[in-house]
Amino acid sequence: MTYTILGRxxxxxxLGIGIxxxxxxxxxxxxxxxxxxxxxxxxxxxxxxxNQIALRxxxxxxxxxxxxxxxxxxxxxxxxxxxGVIDRTGAAVGYTGKNVRGWCGEMVGENYVSTGNGLRGxxxxxAIAKAFLAEPDADLEHRLLMGxxxxxxxxGQGNATTHRTERSAALLVYSRDPYPDIDLRVDLHEKAVDxxxxxxxxxxxxxxxxxxxxxxxxxxxxxxxxxxxxxxxS
Amino acid sequence: MTFSLIGRxxxxxxLGLGIxxxxxxxxxxCEGVAANIGVCKTQAFxxxxxxxxxxxxxxxxxxxxxxxxxFxxxxxxxxxxxxAIMDRDxxxxxHTGPGCRGWxxxxxxxxxxxxxxxxxxxxxxxxxxxxxLEKPDDALEYRLMRAxxxxxxxxGQGTPDAHRxxxxxxxxxxxxxxxxxxxVRVDVHPTAVAELRRVLEEFKLYEEFxxxxxxxxxxxxxxxxxxxxxxxxxxxxx
Numbered sequence: 001m002t003y004t005i006l007g008r009x010x011x012x013x014x015l016g017i018g019i020x021x022x023x024x025x026x027x028x029x030x031x032x033x034x035x036x037x038x039x040x041x042x043x044x045x046x047x048x049x050x051n052q053i054a055l056r057x058x059x060x061x062x063x064x065x066x067x068x069x070x071x072x073x074x075x076x077x078x079x080x081x082x083x084g085v086i087d088r089t090g091a092a093v094g095y096t097g098k099n100v101r102g103w104c105g106e107m108v109g110e111n112y113v114s115t116g117n118g119l120r121g122x123x124x125x126x127a128i129a130k131a132f133l134a135e136p137d138a139d140l141e142h143r144l145l146m147g148x149x150x151x152x153x154x155x156g157q158g159n160a161t162t163h164r165t166e167r168s169a170a171l172l173v174y175s176r177d178p179y180p181d182i183d184l185r186v187d188l189h190e191k192a193v194d195x196x197x198x199x200x201x202x203x204x205x206x207x208x209x210x211x212x213x214x215x216x217x218x219x220x221x222x223x224x225x226x227x228x229x230x231x232x233x234s
Numbered sequence: 235m236t237f238s239l240i241g242r243x244x245x246x247x248x249l250g251l252g253i254x255x256x257x258x259x260x261x262x263x264c265e266g267v268a269a270n271i272g273v274c275k276t277q278a279f280x281x282x283x284x285x286x287x288x289x290x291x292x293x294x295x296x297x298x299x300x301x302x303x304x305f306x307x308x309x310x311x312x313x314x315x316x317x318a319i320m321d322r323d324x325x326x327x328x329h330t331g332p333g334c335r336g337w338x339x340x341x342x343x344x345x346x347x348x349x350x351x352x353x354x355x356x357x358x359x360x361x362x363x364x365x366x367l368e369k370p371d372d373a374l375e376y377r378l379m380r381a382x383x384x385x386x387x388x389x390g391q392g393t394p395d396a397h398r399x400x401x402x403x404x405x406x407x408x409x410x411x412x413x414x415x416x417x418v419r420v421d422v423h424p425t426a427v428a429e430l431r432r433v434l435e436e437f438k439l440y441e442e443f444x445x446x447x448x449x450x451x452x453x454x455x456x457x458x459x460x461x462x463x464x465x466x467x468x469x470x471x472x
Binding site for chain 2: 022024025052099172177184203206218222
C-alpha cells in the first residue's frame with residue numbers, strides 16, 4: 001500500500017518525489033533522485049537495490065524505458081514490484097507487476113508518474129495526476145505535495161470496505177546541487193500526509209534562512225533572532 | 235546549535251551518524267553517509283557542497299586529514315564550519331572553526347567522534363561518547379541513539395541559563411548496500427530525541443519484515459497481517 005508522484009518541472013528541470021504509505025519510515029526508500037539526471041521509485045515489495053541501479057543507468061545516458069527494462073531483467077521477482085522512472089528529458093514510464101496486491105496501477109505522462117498499490121481504486125492515481133498537473137508553473141515541491149494530498153482526499157489506501165491510513169510520507173526535490181533543495185519526512189504518524197503538510201509549512205519559513213546562513217555565515221543572524229522576525233511577520 | 239556523533243562498529247564495519255539540533259529537518263542535510271566509503275558531516279554554518287564532495291574524495295582514497303585540508307582550500311568561510319570526517323577504516327578528522335557560535339568543539343572517542351556547537355558545554359560531547367561506548371556490542375543504530383540521548387541528558391543545546399530543545403533529529407547507518415540499513419528521522423517536534431527513540435524502536439520491529447519483502451516477495455505476508463501479529467505479540471507482553 002503506497003501512492004507516489006514522481007515529477008519533473010519542465011521549466012527548471014528540477015526533479016522530485018512525493019510518497020505516502022501505510023509502511024513506516026518510507027523516506028528511506030526515497031533516496032531516488034540524481035540532480036538533472038532522473039528520479040525513480042521502487043515500491044510494493046520494494047527491491048531496494050533498484051533505485052541506485054536506475055540512477056546509474058540514467059546517468060550513463062539510458063532513457064527511462066531502457067532503465068526500467070534493465071531493472072526487470074535483473075530481478076527474478078519483478079512481477080512483485082511496482083516501478084516508476086523519469087529521465088532528464090521528461091520521458092516517463094511506469095510498471096506494475098502482476099503479483100502486486102490490491103488495486104494497483106499508474107497514470108503516466110510527460111514529466112510525471114502517478115503510481116500506487118493497495119489503493120481504493122483507479123481514481124486515486126487519477127486524482128494525484130490531476131492535482132500535480134493543475135499548476136504547472138508553481139514550484140515542484142508544491143505540485144508534488146498537492147498531488148499527495150489529492151491522493152489522500154480521493155480515499156488513498158485500502159479497498160472497497162476498509163481504509164488504511166498513511167503512517168509515513170516524504171517529499172524530496174533536487175535542483176542542480178548535489179544535495180536536495182527539499183528533503184522532508186514524516187516517519188511514524190497516524191496522519192502522515194497531514195503532518196507532512198505541517199512540516200512543509202514550518203520548513204518553508206526557514207528555507208531561505210538556512211541557505212543564507214551556510215552561504216554567507218559572516219554576520220548571519222542567530223536562529224533565535226531570525227525566529228523573532230518570523231513571529232513579527234505573523 | 236547541533237550535536238552529532240559519527241561512529242563505526244569495529245565488529246561489522248558499519249558506519250553511521252546520529253544528529254540532533256534546534257533547526258528543522260536536519261536529516262535532510264545528511265547526504266554524507268556512504269556505504270564502504272565513510273561519513274562526512276558539515277554543520278554550524280554548513281557548506282552544503284562539502285559533504286557530497288567529501289564522500290567523492292574519500293572514495294578516491296584520500297585520508298580524512300587530507301580531505302579536511304582540501305575543504306579549507308576550497309571554502310573562504312571554512313572558519314565558520316564545523317566538520318567531522320571518518321573513513322571506512324575508522325580514521326577521523328574534526329574541525330571546529332572559530333566562527334562557530336556558543337560553546338563549540340569536537341572530541342574523539344573509541345570508534346567515534348562527537349562534535350557540536352551552541353552547546354551548554356564540553357560535558358555534552360562527553361555524554362555522547364559515553365552513550366556510544368556504553369554497549370559496544372549493540373547494533374550501531376542503538377549506540378548512535380544512546381549517544382544522542384547522552385548528549386541531550388548532559389544538557390544539550392543552549393547556554394548555562396537558557397536551554398534549547400532539539401526540534402529535529404536523525405540516525406543513518408550504512409553497511410555494504412548502497413542504500414542505508416537504517417534511516418530514521420524526526421523533522422519538526424518539541425522533543426525530537428525522545429520521538430526519534432520511538433521511531434527507531436518501531437522501525438526495528440518492521441526491519442526484517444521489510445527486508446523479506448525485498449529479498450523474496452513471493453513468501454511475504456501482507457503488512458496488515460504482519461501488523462496484526464505484531465499487535466498480538468504486544469498484548470502478550472503487556
